[in-house]
Amino acid sequence: MKPTRKAKAHDPDDLHRYMDEVVARGAFLAGVRRLGIAVSGGADSIALLCLLLPPCCQAGVTPVILHFDHGLRGAASVADGACVRQLAEARGLACCSATGHIKAGRGRSVEMAAREARLDFFFDSARAEALDAIATGHQADDVAETLLLRLVRGAGAGGLAGLRPNSVLTRRGQTLRLIRPLLGLPHATLQAWLRAHGIPWREDASNQDTRIARNAVRHQLLPCLAEHMGGAVAAQLAQSAELLRADDEALDALAGDWIERQAAACPPGDAPDTLSSAELAAQSVALQRRILRLWLMRRGQAAATGFAPIENLREALARQTEWRLTLPGDLHLGVRAGRLGILERPAAPTPAADPLPLPVPGEAAWPGLAITAQLAHGILRGPGHLGHWPAACSLDRDAVGTRPxxxxxxxPGDRIAPTGMAGTRRIQDLFVDAKLPREARDHLPLLFCGDTLAWVPGYRVARDLAVRGASAPAIHIRIVQRQHHKA
Incomplete structure (x- = not known):
């Protein structure tokens, strides 16, 4: 959406004209026959409802009020719901409401759980009420707060751009269009307009709780910035978000075009959803990141699009060799014959009923893995991620002696005395600390020297078996995955 002029807060007619312009410019009601309007009872959502009704009437759009009670504020939230239903009845509008039972857990805060429950309600309502879109009351202050919250979390342009006027969400095959026509208006302007128009709203006392990060930004950080840097800080941050949004969309378009060209130029016999690793490595850093992120998102692999997984992929691409990586979401990616693609998940090895000998020099056939031992000198350093491949270590040849x-x-009871540490550690504790999936723990090969646990792949070797110097006689152990292309 293009930059919009600020509306005069106390001129109801001007704010209505402003909304007419915004709705037309943003094509918010294009293709919409039934529109859900999310109304919590607060000032922003009440203003949204009042300002959207005239454009809906003019466009022949049927509005439906949506109200979700998160169940977090007891009697106060019940009163909010009653207020919204009374408002719907007074205006002759249908009202769809629901109550949630929000709990934190599984790594989610209460705020995140509440947001997910609200989105579930939106999807359910859109399906039940045949809604073409849902409008929410996010405004300019929300944009500024979101930018600051994401900035301190290390977000890129897409995250900093934050809330968009138009967005489409997909969940379990269902799409949901969200529109946010108030993003150009600050909260104070909407409150002033409601007062001037004699329209009441509900106050949510929990919005004053500065233990919640967004509230701390709203009531402490933004006022502090305004005091020291000028009163228009929120508006300037919202402007930055708008500029970032345009840059983000342009970068997305460039990445999308590059991916489409790759599909068109894919050599015969190769999967059309693979990418040339050499051509990708030749792109700018920004475009590499965006291409990888967009390519993974299109394949439903959102869990693998964080900063760390993308950087791991970029580092691997720079090697210009064949490789394999396991990313969050148990996603297996690799380069084969110069093409980056999704690989088959290796079959989990069947646990050996009896210890499997590893000859020195020689190799052992562990299902899904290739394990080799070589006579050498000095220390062999390998990746240090427990349970991830490839993995490597070195054992002191003299300390091993004649032990197999x-x-x-x-x-049960397995322990290792790791080099560089006193005492011993339980293998179970290592697995828990490394967050190794339970199904992987019973399949991980452990290396023994006689009766001594010598090495847990990806972790330290036993201190009594560690190589002491660069020229000391050693046994080098390497473990790599056996490679399988996705059919």
Missing amino acids: LTLRTRR
């Missing part, structure tokens, strides 16, 4: 090297899976 064997491989087996874990057993």
Whole structure:
């Protein structure tokens, strides 16, 4: 949406004209026959309802009020719902409402759980009421707050751009269009307009709780910035978000075009959803990141699009060799014959009933893995991620002596005395600390020297078996995955 002029807060006619212009410019009601309007009872949502009704009437759009009670404020939230239903009845509008039972858990805050429950309600309402879109009352202050919250979390342009006037969400095959026509108006302007028009609203006392990050930004950080840097800080932040939004959309378009060209130029016999690793590595850093993110998102792999997984992919691409990575969401990616693609998940190895000998020099056939031992000198350093491949270590050849090297899976009571640490550590504790999935724990090969646990792949070797110097005789152990392309 293009930049919009600020409306005069106390001129009701001007604010109505402003909304008419915004709705027309943003094509908010294009293709909409039934519109859900999210109304909490607060000032922003009440203003949204009042300002959207005239354009809806002119366009022949049927409005439906949506109210979701998060169940977090007891009698106060019940009163909010009663107020919204009375408003709907007074205006002759249908009202769809629901009550949630929000709890934190599974790594989610109460705020995040509440947001997800509200989105669930939106999807359910859109399906039940045959809604073409849902309007929410997010305004300019929300944009500024979102930018600051995401800035301190290390977000890129897309995250900092934050709330968009038009957005489409997809969940379990259902799409939901959200429109936000108030993004150009600050909260104070909407409150002033309601007062001038004699329209009441409900106050949510929990919005004053500065233990909640957004409230702390609203009531402490933004006023502090305004005091020291000028009173228009929120508006300037909203402007920055708008500029970032345009940059983000342009970068998305460039990445999308690049991916489409890759599909068109894909060599015969290769999967059309693979990418040339060399051509991708030749792009700018910004475009590499966006291409990888968009490519993964299009394949439903949102869990693998965070900063760290994308950087791991970029570093791997720079090697210009064949490789394989496991990313969040148990996603297996790799380069084969110069093409980046999604690989089959390796079959989980069947735990060995008896210890499996590892000859020195030689190799052992562990299902899904290739494990080799070589005579060498010095320390072999490998990746340090427990349970991730490839993995490597070195054992002191003299310390090993004539004891056999064997491989087996874990057993109750297994412990290792790791180099650089005093005492021993339980293998179970290592797995928990590394957040190794439960299904992987019973399949991980452990290396034994005689009866001594010598190495947990991706972790330290036992201190009594550590190589002491760069020229000391050693045994180098390497573990790599056996490669399988996705059919």
